[in-house]
Structures are given as structure tokens and as C-alpha cells.
Amino acid sequence: xxxxxxxxxxxxxxxxxxxxxxxxxxxxxxxxxxxxxxxxxxxxxxxxxxxxxxxxxxxxxxxxxxxxxxxxxxxxxxxxxxxxxxxxxxxxxxxxxxxxxxxxxxxxxxxxxxxxxxxxxxxxxxxxxxxxxxxxxxxxxxxxxxxxxxxxxxxxxxxxxxxxxxxxxxxxxxxxxxxxxxxxxxxxxxxxxxxxxxxxxxxxxxxxxxxxxxxxxxxxxxxxxxxxxxxxxxxxxxxxxxxxxxxxxxxxxxxxxxxxxxxxxxxxxxxxxxxxxxxxxxxxxxxxxxxxxxxxx
Amino acid sequence: xxxxxxxxxxxxxxxxxxxxxxxxxxxxxxxxxxxxxxxxxxxxxxxxxxxxxxxxxxxxxxxxxxxxxxxxxxxxxxxxxxxxxxxxxxxxxxxxxxxxxxxxxxxxxxxxxxxxxxxxxxxxxxxxxxxxxxxxxxxxxxxxxxxxxxxxxxxxxxxxxxxxxxxxxxxxxxxxxxxxxxxxxxxxxxxxxxxxxxxxxxxxxxxxxxxxxxxxxxxxxxxxxxxxxxxxxxxxxxxxxxxxxxxxxxxxxxxxxxxxxxxxxxxxxxxxxxxxxxxxxxxxxxxxxxxxxxxxx
Numbered sequence: 141x142x143x144x145x146x147x148x149x150x151x152x153x154x155x156x157x158x159x160x161x162x163x164x165x166x167x168x169x170x171x172x173x174x175x176x177x178x179x180x181x182x183x184x185x186x187x188x189x190x191x192x193x194x195x196x197x198x199x200x201x202x203x204x205x206x207x208x209x210x211x212x213x214x215x216x217x218x219x220x221x222x223x224x225x226x227x228x229x230x231x232x233x234x235x236x237x238x239x240x241x242x243x244x245x246x247x248x249x250x251x252x253x254x255x256x257x258x259x260x261x262x263x264x265x266x267x268x269x270x271x272x273x274x275x276x277x278x279x280x281x282x283x284x285x286x287x288x289x290x291x292x293x294x295x296x297x298x299x300x301x302x303x304x305x306x307x308x309x310x311x312x313x314x315x316x317x318x319x320x321x322x323x324x325x326x327x328x329x330x331x332x333x334x335x336x337x338x339x340x341x342x343x344x345x346x347x348x349x350x351x352x353x354x355x356x357x358x359x360x361x362x363x364x365x366x367x368x369x370x371x372x373x374x375x376x377x378x379x380x381x382x383x384x385x386x387x388x389x390x391x392x393x394x395x396x397x398x399x400x401x402x403x404x405x406x407x408x409x410x411x412x413x414x415x416x417x418x419x420x421x422x423x424x425x426x427x428x429x430x431x432x433x434x435x436x437x
Numbered sequence: 438x439x440x441x442x443x444x445x446x447x448x449x450x451x452x453x454x455x456x457x458x459x460x461x462x463x464x465x466x467x468x469x470x471x472x473x474x475x476x477x478x479x480x481x482x483x484x485x486x487x488x489x490x491x492x493x494x495x496x497x498x499x500x501x502x503x504x505x506x507x508x509x510x511x512x513x514x515x516x517x518x519x520x521x522x523x524x525x526x527x528x529x530x531x532x533x534x535x536x537x538x539x540x541x542x543x544x545x546x547x548x549x550x551x552x553x554x555x556x557x558x559x560x561x562x563x564x565x566x567x568x569x570x571x572x573x574x575x576x577x578x579x580x581x582x583x584x585x586x587x588x589x590x591x592x593x594x595x596x597x598x599x600x601x602x603x604x605x606x607x608x609x610x611x612x613x614x615x616x617x618x619x620x621x622x623x624x625x626x627x628x629x630x631x632x633x634x635x636x637x638x639x640x641x642x643x644x645x646x647x648x649x650x651x652x653x654x655x656x657x658x659x660x661x662x663x664x665x666x667x668x669x670x671x672x673x674x675x676x677x678x679x680x681x682x683x684x685x686x687x688x689x690x691x692x693x694x695x696x697x698x699x700x701x702x703x704x705x706x707x708x709x710x711x712x713x714x715x716x717x718x719x720x721x722x723x724x725x726x727x728x729x730x731x732x733x734x
Binding site for chain 1: 511514517533535536538541556597600605606607609613614663665667668
């Protein structure tokens with residue numbers, strides 16, 4: 141099953157089950173996070189499917205209706221340096237422990253939303269598999285962690301390298317509001333294979349490609365490790381790190397320019413497509429409806 | 438004015454105004470965070486005072502009734518390396534930018550609660566002034582940030598140095614659930630002076646002492662800086678860093694032992710007093726009511 145959070149009005153959203161191309165069955169929860177907070181969420185989804193065997197009640201929603209998948213995520217915890225090839229690219233050794241840092245739900249944005257960046261000139265990409273927590277986890281072992289995975293989604297840990305590298309701690313370059321797209325859907329764990337191909341494109345050019353089979357710390361291992369010190373709850377999100385091919389690692393380094401289109405794709409889940417709008421300091425510009433519309437073209 | 442969050446039952450709390458030693462006037466909000474979320478919170482508090490000029494309705498509550506001050510904090514953002522003397526102690530240069538990292542509300546605990554630590558053998562102290570956000574801030578200048586400060590409180594950024602130093606990113610050593618005591622009260626900004634004396638004690642021995650006048654980045658500067666990339670909301674918390682005297686900086690390094698009493702004091706605000714319970718791996722131990730009671734002696 142694939143679950144999404146759809147915009148239904150200016151300030152309203154609904155959780156929904158994807159039943160076809162741009163066709164969704166609305167569920168009686170405001171978003172995927174609040175759905176997952178109901179421990180009977182799998183039954184809720186199945187009951188909705190059974191109640192609409194011929195697709196009654198399904199709605200058509202274009203890609204620009206995709207709201208941030210998990211707007212209520214209490215924790216968004218990211219792992220850096222988790223693909224062997226990316227680690228070598230950054231000039232580091234394979235790690236004994238996962239390198240973790242935090243974001244907040246405010247950092248997240250929708251699968252086709254424009255990413256507005258203010259105050260950074262070194263905006264870089266990091267295509268990632270993200271794991272959605274489906275039940276409460278604390279001091280869990282790996283098999284408990286595996287069982288607590290609700291599903292998988294696509295994320296891009298867009299990073300402001302100038303801010304990230306101002307100090308030893310990456311947080312400030314990783315937590316710009318509404319800069320980490322997540323979605324378009326969460327693929328439930330029961331339908332997921334054991335690994336995913338993660339690809340990142342800039343203006344259609346493939347810049348990143350990796351397979352999560354090569355992760356140093358896999359999804360269950362990460363959730364188990366994190367749960368040793370902090371509780372994870374339904375709707376929390378863990379980003380698993382990015383494969384080689386980030387702009388900072390190129391020679392010379394390459395960063396996103398205003399208007400670039402960032403595409404992040406995981407076969408079997410879906411893809412994010414986000415225009416990056418880099419606002420120049422002092423420029424008298426604003427987001428116009430036209431510009432917002434153009435992100436979906 | 439001094440505001441607190443009091444335990445009123447096993448799972449219930451109330452915001453309250455401190456009106457005397459262990460005497461509080463309850464306010465119609467579940468905690469200080471939800472109170473601050475009401476933009477008219479100053480008027481609410483004054484109306485409660487005016488309605489009870491002779492102390493009618495005030496209740497007596499001992500120190501062990503102090504619940505985590507801001508259990509609903511959406512963001513808890515910390516600055517490291519912010520006192521000149523601590524920076525030199527750690528062998529680093531004075532910074533151009535604040536070093537920031539994140540915690541979650543789960544990391545917080547009450548002013549007299551036992552701090553239970555599982556899985557760390559290098560538990561260290563960091564006495565700090567914490568700033569409570571009182572109104573929404575985004576891309577604010579320093580004067581706007583100053584005006585948005587609701588008040589000040591005492592915190593101890595208790596740090597698991599073994600986990601903190603496992604990787605380049607400190608987060609995992611800083612985000613153990615229920616290990617950062619905050620309180621006992623928030624002193625409103627209108628009654629605060631321009632600087633505070635921050636002191637930390639272990640078993641009554643003074644180990645840290647600093648004055649926030651020597652902060653490299655002061656409260657308003659930190660809030661303004663953070664607001665450039667992420668919105669701050671009422672009830673969010675910013676920890677301003679710790680002065681010299683942490684255990685890791687001692688020769689030889691010194692860490693907390695099971696049963697140590699950590700006292701964190703800021704004159705004019707109040708003090709935290711927390712017993713530290715370091716759980717050995719595999720030990721068949723549990724928190725007993727007796728142990729919990731002893732933390733208040």
C-alpha cells in the first residue's frame with residue numbers, strides 16, 4: 141500500500157491511500173502521521189479499501205496536491221556518512237557508530253513544493269531513503285525495530301553547506317525550514333523489498349545513485365540504535381543517509397542555482413520533484429502564484 | 438514574575454505563578470508552554486493575581502511537584518562553546534558563528550527529578566542559562582528577538598561524553614530522554630537583569646561558575662541567528678551554553694557516579710537539584726519509590 145497526505149484546502153489536508161495514477165482514497169485522518177498514531181491504522185486502511193471495492197469515493201489529485209507527508213513528526217533524525225562510496229568521497233573512514241543529527245518537522249516540505257532558500261549560496265543535494273516509524277520504540281533490538289517500521293519514503297536532505305560548515309555541528313545547515321522534501325508516498329513495509337535504488341538528478345542529469353543494500357547501518361539497525369537513547373513514536377522519520385555524488389564532493393564543488401530542478405527517485409516508491417528558489421539577500425522578490433504553479437510543470 | 442509547571446496528579450500538570458516559598462497560584466493552562474502559546478499570557482497572569490489579592494486559591498507545592506517546565510517545547514536548540522573560558526578549556530578558538538545542536542522535548546526533565554542514565558559511563562554536567570521564547574520569531578533582528586523573550590530559566594545540558602564523541606556530531610550524546618533538567622521556574626524577562634551568574638555543583642562542591650555577561654553570543658543574538666533559518670514559537674527553548682568547569686575538561690577527566698547530586702543554580706531564578714542514577718548494563722535494578730523520594734531530601 142502507498143499512503144499520502146493530500147492538500148484539500150488552504151489549511152487542510154487528509155491522509156489518503158493511493159489507488160491509481162493521481163487517484164486516492166481519502167482516509168479519516170488529517171495526515172499520514174495522525175493515521176499512524178492510531179495503532180489500528182493497518183485495519184483502518186484495509187476497511188477503507190473493502191468499503192470501496194469499485195473505487196467509490198476515490199478522488200483525483202495532481203502531484204501539486206501532495207502536502208508534506210508527515211507534518212506532525214515529533215522527531216526527524218538523520219544519519220550521515222552511511223553509504224560506503226559517499227564516505228570515501230568525503231575523505232573519511234567507515235564508521236563504527238552512526239553519525240546522527242536532528243531536524244524538526246518544520247524542516248520538511250512536500251514532494252513537489254518549491255524549496256525556498258534564504259541566506260545560503262551553497263545549497264547542495266542529498267537523495268535519501270527515509271524510514272517511517274509505525275509503533276513506539278524504546279531500547280529495542282533490531283528485530284523489534286524491524287517490526288516497528290511502518291514504511292519507506294523518499295527524502296532529499298537539502299543542505300546549506302556554507303551554514304553546515306560554519307561550525308563543527310551540522311545542524312544549522314540542515315534545519316532550514318521547508319527545505320527537506322519528503323514523499324510522494326509512504327510504501328508500507330509489508331510490500332517493500334529488502335533494498336532500494338536511490339537516485340538524485342539535477343535538471344534531469346543523474347548526479348547520485350546508490351543502493352541501500354550498501355548502507356553501513358540499515359533501517360532496523362538505525363532505529364534500534366536511536367531507540368537506545370530516545371523514544372521513537374509513530375510518524376517519526378529517520379533519514380538513512382545519502383550515496384556518493386553530492387555537489388560538495390565534486391571537483392570543483394557544484395551547488396544548486398536558482399531555478400534548478402531537483403529530482404529524487406526511489407524505484408518502487410516514487411519521486412520528488414522540487415524547484416529550488418535561491419533568494420538573493422535584499423532582492424525585492426516574492427513567491428508569486430505563477431512561480432508556484434510553474435514548479436508542477 | 439516566576440512561572441512554573443506543577444504536577445497535580447499522575448498524568449496531569451498545571452501552569453502556576455510562584456507567589457511565595459513553595460506557594461503557587463494555579464493558572465488555567467496545563468503547563469507554561471501552553472500558557473505562552475496564548476498571546477495574551479501576560480494579561481492572563483496579571484488577571485489571576487488581581488483576582489486573588491489575598492492569596493486566595495494559592496496552593497502549597499513542594500519541590501518534588503515541579504514537572505518539566507516546557508513539556509510541549511517544539512524546539513530545544515542549544516549553543517555550545519559560548520563562554521570564553523569554556524572555549525579555551527576545550528582547546529578551541531573564539532567562534533565567528535554560534536555552534537548549534539538540537540534536542541527534543543523528550544530530552545527535558547523536571548527540576549528535582551532523578552536523572553536516569555542507561556548505557557553511558559561518561560556522564561558530564563553543563564550548567565546553563567536557558568531562554569524561553571514568548572512569541573513567534575522568523576528572520577528577526579536582535580531587537581525583535583529581545584522583545585520576543587518570555588523569560589529565563591535554569592538548565593543542565595547533561596551530556597553523555599562517550600556517545601557525544603562516538604562521531605563528529607554531538608546529538609546522540611545530548612539527546613538522551615529525560616536527562617536535561619529545566620526549571621524550577623521561568624523568570625519573566627521584564628524582571629530580569631542584563632546578566633546572570635550560572636553555577637554548577639556536584640555533591641555540593643562548586644565545579645562551574647560563569648556570568649552570562651561573558652557569553653560570546655547573548656540571548657537575543659542567538660534567537661535572531663536561529664530565526665534566520667527556522668521559526669521559533671512560544672514555549673521553544675534556547676540553551677545558551679556552559680561556562681568552564683565541565684568534567685571532561687578536568688585533568689584527569691571526571692564524570693558523574695551513580696547517586697551523585699547535581700545542583701544547578703542561577704541567582705534570581707532558582708536552582709535545580711537532581712540525583713543522577715547511572716544504570717549498569719544488565720543489572721536487575723529498578724527505580725523504587727524510596728529512591729525517587731530520596732532525590733528530594
